[in-house]
Amino acid sequence: MDVDAFVLTHRGAWDRLEELVKRRRSLTGAEVDELVELYQRVSTHLSMLRSASSDSLLIGRLSSLVARARSVVTGAHAPLSRTFVRFWTVSFPVAAYRGRWWWLGTALAFLATVVVIALWVAGNPEVQSAVGTPSDIDQLVNHDVASYYSEHPAAAFALQVWVNNAWVSAQCIAMAVVLGLPIPIVLFNNAANVGLIAGLMFQAGKGGVLLGLLAPHGLLELTAVFLAGATGMRLGWSVISPGDRPRGQVLAEQGRAVVAVAVGLVAVLLVSGLIEALVTPSPLPTPVRVGIGVLAELLFLGYIGYFGRRAALAGETGDIEDAPDVVPTA
Secondary structure, three states, rough: HHHHHHHHHHHHHHHHHHHHHOOOHHOHHHHHHHHHHHHHHHHHHHHHHHOOOHHHHHHHHHHHHHHHHHHHHHHHHHHHHHHHHHHHHHHHHHHHHHHHHHHHHHHHHHHHHHHHHHHHOOOOOHHHEEEEEOOHHHHHHHHHHHHHHOHHHHHHHHHHHHHHHHHHHHHHHHHHOOOOOHHHHHHHHHHHHHHHHHHHHHHHOOHHHHHHHHHHHHHHHHHHHHHHHHHHHHHHHHHHHHOOOOHHHHHHHHHHHHHHHHHHHHHHHHHHHHHHHHHHOOOOHHHHHHHHHHHHHHHHHHHHHHHHHHHOOOOOOOOOOOOOOOOOOO
């Protein structure tokens, strides 16, 4: 190969790539495409020169250029503010919205379990005696339930509640790796606990007290748990029934959307934890405390409904931008 002729022929491309690299922060869309194409072409030139030339200065200059171009091509990121806005207006709400029927089904099954167990406990003295002695039950319904929300400092209690609920939600999502099979068991155990306490409280005429304590934070908190459980089960189901697309592709897409839900629920559960620590035990009248919980729930549902539906109509799935169409294989 005539190295001098090769350099003369391709120097223009090298200079153009150098210019684009220097202006990397202000490139247009067309220039970005040009940069990628030139990077690939100049990489080939470098490979050819390494095998045909001993000019270390030329090879060094071209190696440096290719390295800088690679950094631009592989290291380009959207501004952090844009990523943040996209997450809260697209990724999280659309992932939740697209799974709304799974979410609704999970909520109905959970609440039905709570009601059935509560009625069973309230209507069967034998079950109540198996739960504890009359003095134990009296202590629970007249003291323990209410004191649970006020016996710890608000900040510490908020952190404790947030960590616990985040852990339950994380378990639901993580169980998708085993097709979500354990998730109904986790949700049933939580529903059984709520139903047991509700049965004892209503049987003792303390149902209003229980609802007044649970409603302020429980609406948003349980909604987050339902969403986590539904998301995990939906991901597991995508392995069983991927539809008309490759199973690996569907699983990868759903998996990345699940990450968005998991991150979003951290903030949702933080809000419910703050309500549980600051509003539930407060001296505010019960209607006011319940109203705050209802407002928080309506705002969350409205947020998911508005941004999620808008993103879904635009064809968004909750997946990351520029995600590969196929799952990489070794």
